[in-house]
Amino acid sequence: MKHSELTFQAIVEATPNAIILVNKEGRIAYANHQTEKLFGFNRIELISKKVEMLIPGRYHEHHPSFRSQFFAAPETRAMGSGRELFAMRKDKSEFPVEIGLNPLVTVEGTMVLVSIIDITARKKAEEQFRLVVESAPNAMILANKNGVITLINAQTEKLFGYQRKELIGKKLEILIPKNFSENHPHLRESFFKTPSVRAMGVGRELYAIRKDGTQFRVEIGLNPIETDEETVVLASIIDITERKKHEVMLALELKNKELEQFNYIASHDLQEPLRTVSNYIQILEEDFSGLLNNEAKSHLQTISRATLRMRMLVRTLLEFSRLGQNKKMVSLDCNKIVKDVVADLNSLINATQTTILIEELPIIQGSEIEIMQLFLNLINNAIKFRKKDTSPEIRIACNKNSNGHFEFYVTDNGTGIDSKYFNRIFQIFQQLDAGQQIEGYGIGLANCKKIVEMHGGKIWVESELGKGSTFKFTIETV
Amino acid sequence: MSMKVHCIMLVDDNKDDNFFHKRVITKNEAADVVVIKESGEEALEYLRKNQEDSLHPHPDLIFLDINMPKMNGWEFIEEYKKLDKEFQSKMVVVMLTTSENPDDRIFAKKEDIIADFRTKPLTKEMLDEILTQFYSL
Numbered sequence: 001m002k003h004s005e006l007t008f009q010a011i012v013e014a015t016p017n018a019i020i021l022v023n024k025e026g027r028i029a030y031a032n033h034q035t036e037k038l039f040g041f042n043r044i045e046l047i048s049k050k051v052e053m054l055i056p057g058r059y060h061e062h063h064p065s066f067r068s069q070f071f072a073a074p075e076t077r078a079m080g081s082g083r084e085l086f087a088m089r090k091d092k093s094e095f096p097v098e099i100g101l102n103p104l105v106t107v108e109g110t111m112v113l114v115s116i117i118d119i120t121a122r123k124k125a126e127e128q129f130r131l132v133v134e135s136a137p138n139a140m141i142l143a144n145k146n147g148v149i150t151l152i153n154a155q156t157e158k159l160f161g162y163q164r165k166e167l168i169g170k171k172l173e174i175l176i177p178k179n180f181s182e183n184h185p186h187l188r189e190s191f192f193k194t195p196s197v198r199a200m201g202v203g204r205e206l207y208a209i210r211k212d213g214t215q216f217r218v219e220i221g222l223n224p225i226e227t228d229e230e231t232v233v234l235a236s237i238i239d240i241t242e243r244k245k246h247e248v249m250l251a252l253e254l255k256n257k258e259l260e261q262f263n264y265i266a267s268h269d270l271q272e273p274l275r276t277v278s279n280y281i282q283i284l285e286e287d288f289s290g291l292l293n294n295e296a297k298s299h300l301q302t303i304s305r306a307t308l309r310m311r312m313l314v315r316t317l318l319e320f321s322r323l324g325q326n327k328k329m330v331s332l333d334c335n336k337i338v339k340d341v342v343a344d345l346n347s348l349i350n351a352t353q354t355t356i357l358i359e360e361l362p363i364i365q366g367s368e369i370e371i372m373q374l375f376l377n378l379i380n381n382a383i384k385f386r387k388k389d390t391s392p393e394i395r396i397a398c399n400k401n402s403n404g405h406f407e408f409y410v411t412d413n414g415t416g417i418d419s420k421y422f423n424r425i426f427q428i429f430q431q432l433d434a435g436q437q438i439e440g441y442g443i444g445l446a447n448c449k450k451i452v453e454m455h456g457g458k459i460w461v462e463s464e465l466g467k468g469s470t471f472k473f474t475i476e477t478v
Numbered sequence: 479m480s481m482k483v484h485c486i487m488l489v490d491d492n493k494d495d496n497f498f499h500k501r502v503i504t505k506n507e508a509a510d511v512v513v514i515k516e517s518g519e520e521a522l523e524y525l526r527k528n529q530e531d532s533l534h535p536h537p538d539l540i541f542l543d544i545n546m547p548k549m550n551g552w553e554f555i556e557e558y559k560k561l562d563k564e565f566q567s568k569m570v571v572v573m574l575t576t577s578e579n580p581d582d583r584i585f586a587k588k589e590d591i592i593a594d595f596r597t598k599p600l601t602k603e604m605l606d607e608i609l610t611q612f613y614s615l
Binding site: 268275276278279280283 | 492494495576
């Protein structure tokens with residue numbers, strides 16, 4: 001043996017990998033000690049045998065042509081990039097491998113030095129990692145530096161509505177709404193510059209997009225993972241739509257409660273000084289009448305009137321704030337409710353010669369006192385805002401709208417309402433016709449609005465000045 | 479014709495109301511004496527002391543406010559219940575308050591001690607009704 005051959009052998013024997021030398025015909029010219037250990041063959045059993053003895057049978061057919069290709073253009077490279085490679089031991093058991101190919105020019109012609117690494121342990125670790133990701137309760141996505149998705153779990157399929165095969169190999173940006181995805185590659189780059197475990201987009205609201213184009217709020221955790229080849233990122237994604245909704249609801253509920261409490265306390269405490277004013281006016285009138293001239297008495301009466309009106313306003317506010325505070329939803333026959341309301345208004349109806357036509361009404365889920373008050377207010381208004389010389393005609397009916405909810409309407413032949421007031425009439429203390437001195441304190445329709453909204457519905461008016469009005473409201477069908 | 483009792487007690491922290499209510503009582507000659515206490519504690523102290531020595535006019539009728547600082551009307555009732563039962567039976571307690579809170583009204587109905595629940599201000603008509611209801615034997 002030449003000196004150089006000895007040196008070569010010494011090096012090859014010392015490496016921790018299995019190394020074999022294969023000639024153009026695919027025969028093994030040399031195998032090191034590691035190869036014996038890895039494959040369970042004795043060196044003598046290998047030398048000058050076809051290399052296919054180390055390869056599972058199913059690859060035998062194509063292997064010779066791959067070999068020819070290598071020798072046609074010999075270069076140092078990994079074997080079968082992108083494919084999973086398996087080797088076979090003497091006992092026919094298989095194991096996953098990674099193989100490096102190096103052309104080697106010898107006196108016997110060009111050969112290939114094959115370096116074989118057993119990657120069973122790595123594959124097992126990868127499989128365990130895959131299983132952990134798969135069983136995670138969150139959507140998890142593994143992506144590389146270029147943003148290409150390499151792994152997803154079942155939760156990801158469920159959350160985004162994609163099949164696994166539709167996402168693997170695609171860019172991450174497919175899952176990000178357009179207005180965010182443009183900047184995403186840049187953000188990804190900066191993550192990979194200093195990879196660390198952190199939440200994505202701190203301080204920003206993050207959205208994701210499903211296959212069907214719908215967007216939803218998410219929270220995303222990022223974990224860099226070092227693999228043999230590169231750093232990748234594992235993103236854990238949580239749909240926080242429900243949580244956000246819940247948070248908003250809670251905040252709203254709290255605000256409403258605070259507001260009602262404030263309203264109640266304010267209106268309650270306002271009553272006291274007002275009553276005191278009334279009381280002391282009474283004392284002046286009763287005990288000091290002789291000391292006051294007619295002008296002073298007239299001023300006292302004005303104070304008294306204003307105080308009374310203020311008390312009415314405060315009381316109305318109080319009633320508004322208490323509306324629905326103890327509501328109990330029960331099954332209500334609207335035919336009976338309206339009949340009762342009409343009976344209550346009997347004297348007003350007779351005095352004004354009002355005719356009321358009631359069509360078949362449904363049974364709804366509602367709070368009895370509030371629904372009664374709703375109809376009472378609407379019928380009362382229809383009579384109150386009648387034309388001077390026309391007796392009121394009111395029609396009450398109900399349809400089902402396109403959403404399947406009940407749509408009630410109360411139509412009158414009264415004065416009608418200018419369209420610029422359509423919204424204002426439902427606000428508290430907005431009396432349009434103050435000049436006409438019609439009693440009431442501008443709260444009826446505000447109450448109606450609150451009641452309808454309590455029942456998950458909407459109220460609005462359709463009207464034309466001089467041509468009567470139709471008040472419509474919806475009630476959710478349960 | 480108006481009825482009359484010996485003593486009426488007003489328990490209310492509002493001095494203006496006390497003045498006005500006392501005036502209505504005296505003007506209508508509904509009581510010989512009006513005792514005014516501006517807190518539940520003071521009223522209780524008066525009653526407890528009187529239970530022992532009977533030195534002061536004994537209230538036949540108590541008008542009790544609900545919303546008062548420190549001991550409110552409801553807390554007063556709890557303490558009042560601890561007084562001697564026979565002593566209690568010589569008095570009628572009527573809630574007289576600004577409260578239009580239906581909860582208070584419902585609460586008052588459940589409370590045996592409270593004979594009636596009225597909204598301020600006290601009027602001649604109210605006095606007549608209450609006295610007729612509880613003192614015409």
